[in-house]
Amino acid sequence: MEGGDHLAHERKKAQFDVEAMKIVWAGSRHAFEVSDRISKLVASDPAFRKDNRPMLSRKELFKNTLRKAAYAWKRIIELRLSEEEASKLRFYVDEPAFTDLHWGMFLPAIKGQGTEEQQQKWLPLAYKMQIIGCYAQTELGHGSNSSKWWPGGLGKISTHAVVYARLITDGQDHGVHGFIVQLRSLDDHSPLPGITVGDIGMKFGNGAYNTMDNGVLRFDHVRIPRDQMLMKVSQVSREGKYSQSNVPRQLVYGTMVFVRQTIVADASCALSRAVCIATRYSAVRRQFGSQNGGPETQVIDYKTQQSRLFPLLASAYAFRFVGEWLKWLYTDVTQRLQANDFSTLPEAHACTAGLKSLTTAATADGIEECRKLCGGHGYLCSSGLPELFAVYVPACTYEGDNTVLLLQVARFLVKTLSQLGSGKQPVGTTAYMGQVEHLMQCHCNVQKAEDWLKPAVILEAFEARSARMSVACAKNLSKFTNPEEGFAELSGDLVEAAIAHCQLIIVSKFIEKLQQDIPGKGVKQQLGVLCNIYALFLLHKHQGDFLSTGCITPKQAYLANEQLRALYSQARPNAIALVDAFNYTDHYLGSILGCYDGNVYPKLYEAAWKDPLNDSVVPDGYREYIWPMLKQQLRTARL
Numbered sequence: 001m002e003g004g005d006h007l008a009h010e011r012k013k014a015q016f017d018v019e020a021m022k023i024v025w026a027g028s029r030h031a032f033e034v035s036d037r038i039s040k041l042v043a044s045d046p047a048f049r050k051d052n053r054p055m056l057s058r059k060e061l062f063k064n065t066l067r068k069a070a071y072a073w074k075r076i077i078e079l080r081l082s083e084e085e086a087s088k089l090r091f092y093v094d095e096p097a098f099t100d101l102h103w104g105m106f107l108p109a110i111k112g113q114g115t116e117e118q119q120q121k122w123l124p125l126a127y128k129m130q131i132i133g134c135y136a137q138t139e140l141g142h143g144s145n146s147s148k149w150w151p152g153g154l155g156k157i158s159t160h161a162v163v164y165a166r167l168i169t170d171g172q173d174h175g176v177h178g179f180i181v182q183l184r185s186l187d188d189h190s191p192l193p194g195i196t197v198g199d200i201g202m203k204f205g206n207g208a209y210n211t212m213d214n215g216v217l218r219f220d221h222v223r224i225p226r227d228q229m230l231m232k233v234s235q236v237s238r239e240g241k242y243s244q245s246n247v248p249r250q251l252v253y254g255t256m257v258f259v260r261q262t263i264v265a266d267a268s269c270a271l272s273r274a275v276c277i278a279t280r281y282s283a284v285r286r287q288f289g290s291q292n293g294g295p296e297t298q299v300i301d302y303k304t305q306q307s308r309l310f311p312l313l314a315s316a317y318a319f320r321f322v323g324e325w326l327k328w329l330y331t332d333v334t335q336r337l338q339a340n341d342f343s344t345l346p347e348a349h350a351c352t353a354g355l356k357s358l359t360t361a362a363t364a365d366g367i368e369e370c371r372k373l374c375g376g377h378g379y380l381c382s383s384g385l386p387e388l389f390a391v392y393v394p395a396c397t398y399e400g401d402n403t404v405l406l407l408q409v410a411r412f413l414v415k416t417l418s419q420l421g422s423g424k425q426p427v428g429t430t431a432y433m434g435q436v437e438h439l440m441q442c443h444c445n446v447q448k449a450e451d452w453l454k455p456a457v458i459l460e461a462f463e464a465r466s467a468r469m470s471v472a473c474a475k476n477l478s479k480f481t482n483p484e485e486g487f488a489e490l491s492g493d494l495v496e497a498a499i500a501h502c503q504l505i506i507v508s509k510f511i512e513k514l515q516q517d518i519p520g521k522g523v524k525q526q527l528g529v530l531c532n533i534y535a536l537f538l539l540h541k542h543q544g545d546f547l548s549t550g551c552i553t554p555k556q557a558y559l560a561n562e563q564l565r566a567l568y569s570q571a572r573p574n575a576i577a578l579v580d581a582f583n584y585t586d587h588y589l590g591s592i593l594g595c596y597d598g599n600v601y602p603k604l605y606e607a608a609w610k611d612p613l614n615d616s617v618v619p620d621g622y623r624e625y626i627w628p629m630l631k632q633q634l635r636t637a638r639l
């Protein structure tokens with residue numbers, strides 16, 4: 001079948017209002033309209049073509065990224081785009097670039113840690129891109145005194161950096177502080193005296209994250225003017241005297257709280273993109289299973305395909321909603337900080353760190369699973385999945401290695417439990433710890449599979465599992481005379497307790513979302529199915545935790561799995577419409593397998609011929625290497 005909508009029959013099966021779901025996914029009608037308009041603007045502009053990326057050398061690739069970034073900036077100015085629209089435009093251009101760090105970390109660091117005066121000086125320059133900045137924290141080796149290594153945008157482009165370094169005055173070490181440092185001349189881009197700077201080299205995957213100039217930086221007797229130390233948290237006077245404002249020192253790390261929150265939102269984008277590709281292709285692909293000469297089975301109808309794909313579809317929605325909530329939490333903590341209320345900072349840190357860890361790990365694994373769900377064709381660059389994986393997977397490492405971040409959450413949980421004894425009532429995401437006595441002995445009362453559809457039943461099972469795992473860790477820790485030694489020894493268990501706590505947050509925020517007024521025929525019902533799939537999939541995957549802590553019985557675990565199978569059948573007719581609700585253009589998806597019309601095979605065939613290897617029938621190198629070999633074989637055969 002040529003042309004037309006090959007997925008039309010699937011779209012007709014939808015039992016809900018897809019247009020209404022698009023608004024829910026975008027977050028609001030306004031967000032939907034901006035996103036829709038800007039994604040189409042990018043898709044229709046040939047300057048933003050990206051299908052040639054895997055074929056380009058590093059130098060070509062990098063120059064191409066600079067061209068796109070400059071062109072994007074030109075369009076932003078010409079069209080007088082708002083900050084929101086400009087950020088959407090960069091998102092849909094879909095190419096990691098120095099601008100991510102300029103807008104995503106350099107500017108937020110100055111906003112969060114600079115004094116009013118410093119902000120007035122630096123922000124206008126940065127907003128107009130008269131200076132370009134990056135965020136230089138990580139070192140080549142351990143410590144904060146070797147060479148900076150990794151910062152994106154540093155290698156070749158940034159003129160300035162926020163550099164994290166130890167502050168020493170009068171021989172006294174005051175710990176790590178942020179400094180604005182000019183790196184390159186604003187006239188000819190050469191490094192300033194005493195500064196060595198360059199790119200750290202090729203990274204994983206062709207194309208992929210190699211559009212970014214992650215860099216190395218060394219200083220040799222470089223003098224930074226005093227007023228370029230970011231001084232909101234602590235100050236050095238003209239006389240060299242060090243003082244601290246009446247704010248927690250942890251605010252120095254505030255940019256990380258902000259960026260981790262954006263990374264959670266980004267996880268839902270990357271995962272939904274992979275899921276959209278795999279779902280559409282699973283409906284197009286037919287393989288075996290035909291009876292009486294009828295059409296072969298669509299692979300999406302295999303239960304095994306559903307049990308791998310639908311939890312990922314549900315996770316994409318779950319991450320979307322927890323990301324929305326995290327944005328609210330971040331806004332709330334920021335407003336409180338401005339009013340000198342620092343009480344919710346530890347929770348905001350734990351939530352952003354833990355959810356960054358969980359969502360990026362699940363997304364990276366999910367993209368790879370989507371590749372496998374597409375069979376052999378998933379391995380082709382034209383499926384879009386190899387590049388998506390290569391670009392995405394460092395999210396498990398940057399902005400804090402995922403295990404290190406879970407250990408931060410574990411510390412927060414142990415501290416919360418230890419404060420119960422002194423009568424401090426936990427609030428927010430740890431409020432359930434206030435009922436720890438009940439949660440330690442409660443029994444799940446599921447008797448039939450449908451009982452698992454009750455939100456209160458699911459919540460109590462997840463709360464009991466998390467509380468019991470944290471309490472077990474706390475009890476074991478108390479057996480050590482040296483707490484740090486105990487923490488190190490038990491770190492494996494602590495990480496698992498942190499995962500259980502963060503999964504509870506995601507499940508509970510999905511349930512809370514469903515308690516809101518959600519307009520549109522059948523929309524809430526479909527989200528309910530996805531919420532239950534997400535929760536019961538986690539319960540099934542981690543049933544060892546639930547069983548070993550005595551939160552559920554083996555029979556109840558069996559019933560949860562039975563209910564999960566029934567939910568997959570409910571999701572099946574809606575699967576294509578649920579991924580259409582992401583409203584991705586074919587340009588953004590960048591995948592033949594995921595194209596909207598499902599006309600996959602002719603497009604794959606056509607794309608193959610565009611590969612540079614097919615420019616000639618006889619390849620370069622034939623005369624030099626193959627022809628002599630063939631002749632050699634001929635002689636051997638004659639002998």
Ligand SMILES: CC/C=C\C/C=C\C/C=C\C/C=C\CCCCC(=O)SCCNC(=O)CCNC(=O)[C@H](O)C(C)(C)COP(=O)(O)OP(=O)(O)OC[C@H]1O[C@@H](n2cnc3c(N)ncnc32)[C@H](O)[C@@H]1OP(=O)(O)O
Pocket residue numbers: 096100101104105135137138152250251253254256257259262263266345346349397398399400401404408411
């Ligand atoms: C393609 C991109 C796609 C999408 C993203 C979208 C937009 C984002 C824009 C750009 C992103 C693009 C590319 C990625 C860029 C990546 C940039 C980086 O990687 S920057 C480097 C980040 N490095 C880390 O994250 C290091 C991890 N380590 C830590 O976080 C450590 O905690 C620390 C901050 C180094 C401090 O370590 P230290 O040992 O000194 O202290 P402790 O850990 O013991 O903590 C002491 C105390 O402070 C509390 N705390 C720690 N961190 C924070 C924080 N961030 N906020 C608040 N409080 C914090 C901790 O809980 C302890 O508290 P206490 O127990 O004492 O009460």
Ligand SMILES: Cc1cc2nc3c(=O)[nH]c(=O)nc-3n(C[C@H](O)[C@H](O)[C@H](O)COP(=O)(O)OP(=O)(O)OC[C@H]3O[C@@H](n4cnc5c(N)ncnc54)[C@H](O)[C@@H]3O)c2cc1C
Pocket residue numbers: 101135136137138149150151152209214394397398399400401402403404407
């Ligand atoms: C693509 C990319 C972009 C980046 N961009 C930037 C940037 O713009 N600016 C910037 O400053 N940095 C950047 N980084 C650096 C990034 O933030 C660090 O790589 C990250 O924080 C991890 O630190 P590390 O590399 O030192 O890993 P390590 O800390 O060396 O981790 C190695 C292993 O040790 C384990 N480990 C480490 N510490 C502990 C512990 N305490 N307990 C238990 N296990 C532990 C980890 O789990 C991991 O398995 C980027 C990195 C990448 C890959």
